[in-house]
Amino acid sequence: MERVFITQSASVDRKALVQQYRKQEIVGKCMVMRPMQPEDAEPVVRIRNQVHARYYMTQKEEATVESHLAWYHEIYLPKEDDINWVILNRQREIVGGNALYDIDLTKGSHGEKGRQVIWQPAALQAPYALESDYLICRLALDVFMLEKVIACFKQDAARTESMNKRMGFVPDGERMLRGERYKDFSCRADQLRSEELESIINHWGKRI
């Protein structure tokens, strides 16, 4: 698999790069990650309101188009350290979302991947979860040159934990959020299992 991103030199303006990727699509083998737009609200809300998604995101209330748009305009747009994408299948239909947020470019730089949600009927049709997570890691580690990517998930999210371990993430502590215990895992560039993951993604790129 050719490198999706160009590894940056140390002198590059990384803050500008983050802003650039808030507007720029990332094209993978099986899907496209497009920065989230206001017109995506209806499908994004529908996907986020799936029961399993609400549970793992600790989302007590059902999201609405209005609440999503309020979050988008009042919280997301003014932020400069967050990138939210919608995941498009090859027909450019929205099948999910993913994010890299709390991007910290200072010493000990890191960013957190999460808010991943896939429309359940599409989940086994292509590796949307895997490829979007992998591209986010590559973007964070190769382009933004972060020291590590963090994944934080509920302690009972066994499949999420398994998936992150498979990608190369290792345990990196615990924290309490909204009254619930969460696990932190992290991954540095030399820990990401690129060869194994690209082999799977490349095969699926030929399948679909």
Place this chain on the structure above:
Amino acid sequence: MTQQHKVREIFSGCLNIPLADIQDELAYNSRPEWDSVAHMALVARLDQAFNIMMETDDVINLSSVAKAYEILRKYGIDV
């Protein structure tokens, strides 16, 4: 090596579960190791090992080791 043993080895490698624990009854909902990445890996490895390209319905129906045998037979694999 029998074809069933070959299938079990693929499951073992993709799910990171010891070969001895790969029984025909092993099912998607029974182990957290069978996450979505493992499922994608499983399909890729079975496709490659048996030189087939599973249809989407079969990818979705691949829910146990026994089901894998059944699906492979559809593609003419003597398993």
